[in-house]
């Protein structure tokens with residue numbers, strides 16, 4: 534039987550259990566003292582619960598967005614491990630962002646029309662988080678050489694993984710856009726994901742710089758040779 538300390542449940546349940554810890558009716562089973570089972574089996578039939586207490590099928594748009602945000606966070610975990618070696622300052626920022634992505638998950642898991650005011654207040658996602666990303670972007674830009682050519686995802690392990698996180702982040706943003714449009718999720722969440730992809734692009738370039746790695750530039754495909762005239 535898999536047993537976990539309660540303090541570790543949130544991260545080990547793919548980051549998406551954060552809202553449960555806030556008091557969801559789908560709370561994890563306790564088995565005495567501070568140990569809990571990770572599996573409740575309540576999701577076995579293809580539906581799961583939101584922080585609102587509502588159950589929806591797992592292919593609902595809200596779970597698709599939650600899953601995409603979870604993927605961003607996992608990719609950032611990998612990027613942070615690589616960044617630690619070349620740019621410790623980045624690793625600290627990435628750690629903080631990983632916590633904010635838990636908050637993004639909590640906000641997404643609390644759809645406005647079907648959640649109580651109390652729960653909506655608990656998961657409110659402030660606009661200040663995007664401003665913090667902007668400050669970090671501006672700080673890195675001061676050190677980076679200007680971009681004069683298109684670059685490919687490259688620049689060493691940390692940079693390449695940050696580019697991967699950037700593209701996964703853009704997928705999460707695409708999943709959140711309809712939720713914001715339908716007023717299920719606060720606009721600040723979509724803004725954060727949009728700014729995060731800019732941050733990750735900049736962070737990738739910064740990691741390449743600090744690691745002394747070359748970024749690979751886009752090379753235009755050679756033009757096909759013109760066919761000779763038919764009568765030659």
Ligand SMILES: Nc1ncnc2c1ncn2[C@@H]1O[C@H](COP(=O)(O)OP(=O)(O)OP(=O)(O)O)[C@@H](O)[C@H]1O
Nearest residue numbers: 549550572573574575576577581582583596599600
């Ligand atoms: N496949 C999924 N993709 C995205 N989010 C999910 C998915 N499954 C569950 N969730 C969300 O993540 C939370 C934690 O996931 P968890 O695996 O505990 O859910 P579950 O499958 O309903 O429960 P259990 O695994 O205990 O049967 C759920 O409460 C739900 O909001």
